[in-house]
Amino acid sequence: MCRDCGCGLPENEPKTLQVLTKILKDNDEQALHNRQHFDRHRVLAVNLMSSPGAGKTTLLEKTVELLNGKMRVGVVEGDLETENDAERLRKKGVPAYQITTGTACHLDAHMLHRALHHLPLHELDLLFVENVGNLVCPASYDLGTHLNVVLFSVTEGEDKPEKYPVMFKDADLVLLTKTDLLPYLDFDPKKAERSLRKVNARAPLIPVSAKTGEGLSAWVSFLEQAFKERFA
Numbered sequence: 001m002c003r004d005c006g007c008g009l010p011e012n013e014p015k016t017l018q019v020l021t022k023i024l025k026d027n028d029e030q031a032l033h034n035r036q037h038f039d040r041h042r043v044l045a046v047n048l049m050s051s052p053g054a055g056k057t058t059l060l061e062k063t064v065e066l067l068n069g070k071m072r073v074g075v076v077e078g079d080l081e082t083e084n085d086a087e088r089l090r091k092k093g094v095p096a097y098q099i100t101t102g103t104a105c106h107l108d109a110h111m112l113h114r115a116l117h118h119l120p121l122h123e124l125d126l127l128f129v130e131n132v133g134n135l136v137c138p139a140s141y142d143l144g145t146h147l148n149v150v151l152f153s154v155t156e157g158e159d160k161p162e163k164y165p166v167m168f169k170d171a172d173l174v175l176l177t178k179t180d181l182l183p184y185l186d187f188d189p190k191k192a193e194r195s196l197r198k199v200n201a202r203a204p205l206i207p208v209s210a211k212t213g214e215g216l217s218a219w220v221s222f223l224e225q226a227f228k229e230r231f232a
Contacts (some may be wrong), residue, residue, distance in 0.1 A: 027141055030109035034116070034144025041121040043074075044227045045129065047143050049167060050151035051160075052133030055177040057085045058210045059151065059219075060128055064092045066220050071125040071227065076115045078107040078132045085130065095119050106137035109144050125227060135160070139167040147172045147226060154178050158191040165199040173204050173222060180209040 038045045048056050057077075064073050075096040077086040086098035097118040099111050112129060119127070129145055131138040150171040152160055155178060161168040168174065174196060176189060193205055204222070208215035 024140070027109045030113055031142040031144035034109055034113055035146070037113075037116065037121070038127070038144065038146065041124070042231050043121055043124050043127050044147070044223070044230055045127045045143075045145035046147045046149055046223070047129045047131060047138075047145040048149050048151065049131045049135075049138050050133060050153070050177075051135045051156060054133070054151040054153040054156070055210060056130050056133070056151055057088055059175070059177065059208070060089060060130065061092055062210045062213075062216060063128075063220065063223075064089065064094050066216060067126070067223070070220075071224070072123060074119050074121070074124045074127045076107075076112060076119070076127065076129045078111075078130060080104075080132065095124075101132060105132055105134045106141055107131050107143060108141045112143045126223065135164040135167045139164075139170065146230060149173045149175065151175050151177050152192065152196075154181055154185055154187045154189070154192075158188055159195045160192075161196040161199050168196060168203075169199045171200055171203045173206065174200070175215070175219065176205060176207040178209060178211075179207045179214055180211045 050056055060075060067073055073094050075086070075089045075094055077089070077096060077098045078101060079085060079098070080101055080103070082100070083098040086096040089096035097115045099107060099115055101107070101111070107129065129143060148171050150168055152174055154176065176192065189207060196205060206215045206218050206222070208219055
């Protein structure tokens, strides 16, 4: 899809490795700067990643409602085109900035750095970065966030973590989303967790439903505890 991460480069291109090494080095240096920036402002930054349609934006809408009066929330949205998701969050009363990547299949640290100039970090406690819907490229780019949260929908295969191990192995939390659909699907949550544990033994797995509210209190408690641990 894009030439930044190498997914659109020919396998036999001789300078591919050299170019990608430099890109990732530059990205990591910017990510460190971003993280220091968040720390100075005492803002907990969370990178939300998933395949398209796993429910990231809907989850954010419900999370904003539950955190109202408890934590001040901002959002950076990443999509190839449109401001649709940012508009949805703005209607919830939170500052939201949309990054449109064009053909790039992921956000990187430089994109996020530029977006931060459009947000009132000094007025926030929590910043969500909703990455481009993709289970491959976003996992390779450190944005400078404090936490990586991966959404795993019950509408996907139970073996998704094993098929996309790079995405799941560094997750700090995995949310099993759309659990209200389980009665209508041939999906076994226990098999899904076994698949996750093959690549990540430490990340908590929380089943959630934005429709019924299942698991949302545990999700909010995770965020509140992470903030306390980071900035106590």
